Amino acid sequence: MKEDFLVPRIGHAVRETVPRMGMAARFLVSSLTAPVRRDFSFRQWLRQIFGLGVLSLALMVVAAFFTGMVLGFQGYYALVRFGATSALGTLIALSLLRELGPVLTALLFAGRAGSALTAEIGSMKATEQLDAMEMMAVNPLAWVVAPRLWGGIFAVPILCTIFDLVGIFGGYLVSVPILGVDGGTFWAQMQANVSFHGDILNGLIKAACFGLVVTWIATWQGFSAHPTAEGVGSATTRSVVMASLAVLGLDFILTALLF
Amino acid sequence: MSTADLVQVGGLHFARGSHAVLDGVSLRVPRGSIVSVMGASGGGKTTLLNLVAGRLRPDSGQILVDGLDPSGIARQDLYRLRQRMGMLFQHSALFTDLTVFENVAFPLRRHFRLPEPLLRKLVLMKLEAVGLRGAADLTPAELSGGMARRVALARAVVMDPHLILYDEPFTGLDPISIGIIATLVRRLNDALGASSIVVSHDVHETFAIADYGYILAGGKIIAEGTPEELRASDSPLAQQFLSGRPDGPVPFHYPATEDFAAAMGIPMETREAPRP
Amino acid sequence: MNQRSIDWWVGIFVLLGIVALAVLALRVGNLAGFTYGRGYVLHASFSNVGSLKTRSPVKIGGVTIGEVTDIQMNPKTFMAEVTMRISPRIRLPADTGASIYTAGLLGEQYISIQPGGMPQVLSPGATITMTQGAVNIDQLIGQMVFSKASGTSAGH
Structure with missing residues (x-):
């Protein structure tokens, strides 16, 4: 069988993948530029910020709280050996602001909101809703995809800010009242070493990039899903897996560029 | 311009890969009439509708809708053309996150800035026409299949289209709903002065409302005429389709590479002689 | 909704x-930057500031009383000129000394103030003259190894 050879298989995979990536890129550009073309519904955008952001808030707060507390414990046991527990506040804040905040927010967002986006758009496709829209001379990229993309870009940094703050508070609760680190030192060391531009803002830039990538992958997977129940299901799985890997890969690149 | 035909299709070819879905199809839809396109499932009927709607581009051949070629014009012009088209989808395709009222109002809201009282009147008029004014505040999930189809019909005609496309309007409905939809298709077509293309495999219901019919098989038009002419057609393929016989020019057996006896492992000497 | x-x-x-x-x-x-914004400014020159940086704490007996606001190199003396802002509630005697210490082995560096006994106080903008720079751990280890080595060889 010809298909069993490696080279034709790679060739086939490339022939399949490259046009798909081109289509995904065109999909992204024409959706992102919808507000510029005035083909954009502000109300739909707010609706998506609600669906993607507000409804993910509780999950983020709980996750952030535990993440911060674990960081407090682990950081303490690592630092106490060197008598450097005064650096605990710095450790917690920098870990959260630079890496854990944006990355965990994005991963949780991909699991909670991204999968829902793919399933929603996929089932709109399966039930011909997108076709119906197209036939009513309404561009689904502008009406359906653009508000979701912009909603993600907007909601994820806000979620990340709240994640950072709640995480630091969780870390504080473990460090100061439970483990007995001096509270003044905790905050003073943190303030001395955290830079607003270098750490906080760059972390939020990361979060916005992740928000874009996760919603892009989620909406694209929904949009290009096979229009059956099975197709939507596998697109949802693919969306979460691809979005999570993309977040981790992109994190490496952004960390190298920003910090 | 006002030629007698709203839609003209000539020598249409369309292929998916090596499989020719449409192989030289020509048809025309006179203004004010209901034209039905019938054929077995997978026979290219929906593809034909998508080509007329400009959602697919033909490999060759010509389509003219109101004097415009849907596949050859810019996107804005195509969208302007589609504002004068309505389409009823097989699965109704109602927006599940909107109420019945908002579903019908959707095209109006997206294309015009109407004062709310006027919009309300327009929408309720269309809902009244399909007999569902009372269901305006329900969500699509609360509707039966027949009601959903009627709401979708109201939505398809809310912009007062010149051309209404029906993709399998009777599929999956109970007999009463089929009767209602069939009556509505005819009534709306005449009330709006529109023209309609009904794509269906339900011979009986379609013949009851159509002015003219085409039978599509294997990507070609095998018969055309008024319902009476089609019933009297001498094409064996058309007759098999219209009377629903299991075997005929369209074979019951999907082609297999080896014959049945060999596949079952029956020894050569015990086999019967092949039937003529 | x-x-x-x-x-x-x-x-x-x-x-x-x-x-x-x-x-x-x-x-x-x-x-x-305004935690000690209402405090007064003191200067001090060190031969070596180590990894001290802006916003490093200034402490007396472990209690933070101010922060470093600026570190400059004086091109004439080649000393590091540190500017710090001290809480207005703290009045330091004129013979006060300043040293750069490290919190723990790997901790942050900070300025430790050793108050003197003179009745006159340092006025805002004054300079602390008695300073001790950061201890370089590499140097310290090097010295220790060297003295140990020379001690052993002397014994023979």
Whole structure:
């Protein structure tokens, strides 16, 4: 069988993948530029910020709280050996602001909101809703995809800010009242070493990039899903897996560029 | 311009890969009439509708809708053309996150800035026409299949289209709903002065409302005429389709590479002689 | 969910984000440069400041009383000129000394103030003259190894 050879298989995979990536890129550009073309519904955008952001808030707060507390414990046991527990506040804040905040927010967002986006758009496709829209001379990229993309870009940094703050508070609760680190030192060391531009803002830039990538992958997977129940299901799985890997890969690149 | 035909299709070819879905199809839809396109499932009927709607581009051949070629014009012009088209989808395709009222109002809201009282009147008029004014505040999930189809019909005609496309309007409905939809298709077509293309495999219901019919098989038009002419057609393929016989020019057996006896492992000497 | 309550929730969400960002900026980040903003300024020159940097704490007996606001190299003396801001409640005697210490083995460096006994106090803008720079651990280890080695060889 010809298909069993490696080279034709790679060739086939490339022939399949490259046009798909081109289509995904065109999909992204024409959706992102919808507000510029005035083909954009502000109300739909707010609706998506609600669906993607507000409804993910509780999950983020709980996750952030535990993440911060674990960081407090682990950081303490690592630092106490060197008598450097005064650096605990710095450790917690920098870990959260630079890496854990944006990355965990994005991963949780991909699991909670991204999968829902793919399933929603996929089932709109399966039930011909997108076709119906197209036939009513309404561009689904502008009406359906653009508000979701912009909603993600907007909601994820806000979620990340709240994640950072709640995480630091969780870390504080473990460090100061439970483990007995001096509270003044905790905050003073943190303030001395955290830079607003270098750490906080760059972390939020990361979060916005992740928000874009996760919603892009989620909406694209929904949009290009096979229009059956099975197709939507596998697109949802693919969306979460691809979005999570993309977040981790992109994190490496952004960390190298920003910090 | 006002030629007698709203839609003209000539020598249409369309292929998916090596499989020719449409192989030289020509048809025309006179203004004010209901034209039905019938054929077995997978026979290219929906593809034909998508080509007329400009959602697919033909490999060759010509389509003219109101004097415009849907596949050859810019996107804005195509969208302007589609504002004068309505389409009823097989699965109704109602927006599940909107109420019945908002579903019908959707095209109006997206294309015009109407004062709310006027919009309300327009929408309720269309809902009244399909007999569902009372269901305006329900969500699509609360509707039966027949009601959903009627709401979708109201939505398809809310912009007062010149051309209404029906993709399998009777599929999956109970007999009463089929009767209602069939009556509505005819009534709306005449009330709006529109023209309609009904794509269906339900011979009986379609013949009851159509002015003219085409039978599509294997990507070609095998018969055309008024319902009476089609019933009297001498094409064996058309007759098999219209009377629903299991075997005929369209074979019951999907082609297999080896014959049945060999596949079952029956020894050569015990086999019967092949039937003529 | 009607549009009005969505508007409300999104508004609250955005507001929460802004508040969180403000708290992060002021409480966690160093955008809040005004913790000791009303304090007075002192100067000190060190031969070596180690990894001391702006916003490093200034302490007496472990209690933070101020922070470093600026570190410059004096091109004439080749000494590091450190400017610090001290809480206005603390009045330091004129013979006060300043040293750069490290908190723990790997901790942050800070300025430790050793108050003197003179009745006159350092006025704002004054310079602390008795200073001891950061101890270089490499140097310290090197010295120890060297003295140990020379000690052993002397024994023979």
